[in-house]
Amino acid sequence: MLFMATAVHALTADEAKAIASGESESRITALNKAVITADEKTAAFIQAMSDDAVKYTEDKVFVIKDDKGYDPVTGAEAKVPDTAEDVVNNNLMRGALDAAQAALKLTSKDDAVRAEAAQALFKEPDESRIPMVEKALAAETNPGIKAQLQLVRAASMLTSADKAKRLAAAKELGANSSPDTKLLLNQRLADETEPDVKAAIIASIASIDGSLVWGDRINAVFSGISLGSVLLLAALGLAITYGLMGVINMAHGELMMIGAYATYVMQGIFQRYMPEAAFGWYLVAAIPVAFLASALVGAVLERGVIRFLYGRPLETLLATWGISLMLQQLVRSLFGAQNVGVENPGWMSGGFTMLSNVTLPWNRICIIIFAVLVLLAMGWLIGRTRLGLFVRGVTQNRPIASCMGVNTARIDTYAFALGSGIAGLAGCALSQIGNVGPDLGQSYIVDSFMVVVMGGVGQLAGTVYAAMGLGILNKFIEGWAGAVLAKIAVLVFIIIFIQKRPQGIFAMKGRSAEA
């Protein structure tokens, strides 16, 4: 607040006019000058500028609010003549306006606002702002923000006309290894003419690159594992319904969608009926609800439709596709066609900063842990419990299992409900990282079938390897080819892979001629 008090003069009519009209270049210069000596009126005027709520004539400027004109300097209402023109801001001007707003925020009392402002200024450095940044530096007490402000000063000095200042700035920036700094240095390198400064910049970039390269590798592996865990969650349920039971469930994605919407409903319930402090726990409460909701729908589907279609896989495919269409429309009727907002609970937002350019988001980390837990639980359920034994028995030899007194029809229902419930869990997890909408399932169905087919039908371990392998492969190709081409490359890879090994990574051993 110190800064506000020392402002000697406020916004003048001439300044306002210079900012609002003329060539972009001269407007930006005027804007940057006005910011140094800003008061509340300047702030309000800049806000109006970026809201496109300013008109101007030959000699006057008006701020438009609720269809009425106001004088920006006096704040008095003024009649806008019909000849007044709208101020047009191009992208250059908008960038300058954003930076100006950030500069004004440097005096905020809130640490978070100041930190954000410093970060924004760092991306749009301008020499004219150096005095202001220095003032803010003098007043700053928070060490983190102070360091950031020093970087802003260095970045601003990088475009200085004084060679010594540029040299110092280039050296100072080399110590900060963040991708933004590298970008900034590269931009300056293109315009730089002095060989000394050029050498300093190149040295700085090299030192930044050295520390960034490990970060990039960690990032790629982490995002690969993260994508892999999402694929794994999406495919685990399918590994039961398709892998073990042989049911082609095209509505699997929609069961995930139900899980995600169940999470959304739980969020609404917590918001409305629970104390604010408990909100963070809604996600924990949503996990069993998502599981049960999807499992219930799955059980109904199995009893109502799918059990009549066992042994007719292609017709199961069509019928479950029909179910998926109906479920999508049902969700549209209940919740609307728009995506709904599911918030991360407080303990999942933010991230864990490993290196300057490596921040692992907590929600991704949680999903990886969650996927591992679901996998372990499922492995235990299938491998160690009586239900799992029955499921495996029915899968391997239905008539014999039946002769042993297993109620095969009931086991089918349980197994299908279990697979559907796991899809619900996947939906619950996906609601934390993606959009929740009626189309949520559609975007995962092809991927999850790919994972199961690739891993080998009926093989849990195969599903895990396939999910992780495809996730990491996808992210590495993405690194040099872009997201869409990576996706296409992975699909083509799978198609070719299946030609070579139609049974997936792990083939079931047997002598069947049909296999």
Add this chain to the structure above:
Amino acid sequence: MSNTKVVLPTKGPLLSGKGWTAFFVALIVVCAVAPVLNMVVPAGSPLHMSDYAVALVGKIMCYAICALAMDLIWGYTGILSLGHGLFFALGGYMMGMYLMRQIGRDGNYKSDLPDFMVFLDWKTLPWHWTFSDSFIATLVLIVAVPGLIAFVFGFFAFRSRIKGVYFSIITQAMTFAAMLLFFRNETGFGGNNGFTDFKRILGIPIATQEMRMTLFALTGLTLLGFFLFARWLIGSKFGRVLQAIRDAETRVMFSGYNPLPYKLTIWVISAIMCGVAGALYVPQVGIINPGEMSAANSIEIAIWAAVGGRATLIGPIIGAFIVNGAKSWLTVAYPEYWLYFLGALFIAVTLFLPNGIVGLVKKWLSREKAVPAAPNAGREEAQRAMAAAQGVEPEALHAPLIVTEVKGARA
């Protein structure tokens, strides 16, 4: 060992007497009655066929070609393809490229290049547009591109003996990958927006009533032509092997047939039919974009065939008309219920109508007539018994079945 001659079942005529009558009635309706009703009969008259109806029926006839193609590969060969939307779109894109070039300098940017290329700041046509200014080359490409892609994909898939659901899923993956590729601007097919704003075809304005009617009649002729062709194909020895592959592929192999060339041929033929349908569709609808390759579209083709009746040739055509007729009515009258209806249709047809509408009608007719056992019923009986022992249901036995309940494994 012995010299006993194998007596092949006698080949029936291509169409029965009544069949030919119906065929020529359809031919006359498409080529003469519809144009007269649309162009000569005044707009106020109750007999007048509106331009909307022409566009709608024309579009549905394109879909019917797809359904027929799907029937050949699914109904008769037992291979469910979820990639026919790709072949349809490829044919459409080939036609679309030609139509884009025909716009000439009449686009928004007055350039020789199509508008979207000007927008992307491209200076020359990409290589795959080389032949797009020639109509003859376009006609060749409409057949060649879907055919070639189907051949390469099918060759590798069938050689690795990928069947059943596996095949369905990888065709879906192929279509999905292609859709992503076509969504990219860099691919050179107009990205999201695809091709639209067509102006003329062969130098003749495309939006005139005469041109629309010509395209309509051409689509009708193509549909009828493909129908006769399919009929001939299915009646031939080749067609019989296809049905044998569907019913018991392993047994066909043990009988000394290599299923690969049979499956591959019908797969390529089916893809080409879809490509032609796409090429006829684009000038009538006036737009082509990658949305045509979405998984939903390919699966819908299957449901047209299933609703009408698989393994009958008239069934898929009827199915395409019924489902799409219902679609164009419901999406206007009750837009929120269309997906419920379509979803319920998928379930109902698979659960209650395994032979589709044609199967249902046949069942009713055979009940009414209660015909005595047909001469070749004994052979069919044996066939059925053998198939039942294997757990496979032979489909499409030629005479109407007297046994009413059809249950059993069917893939």
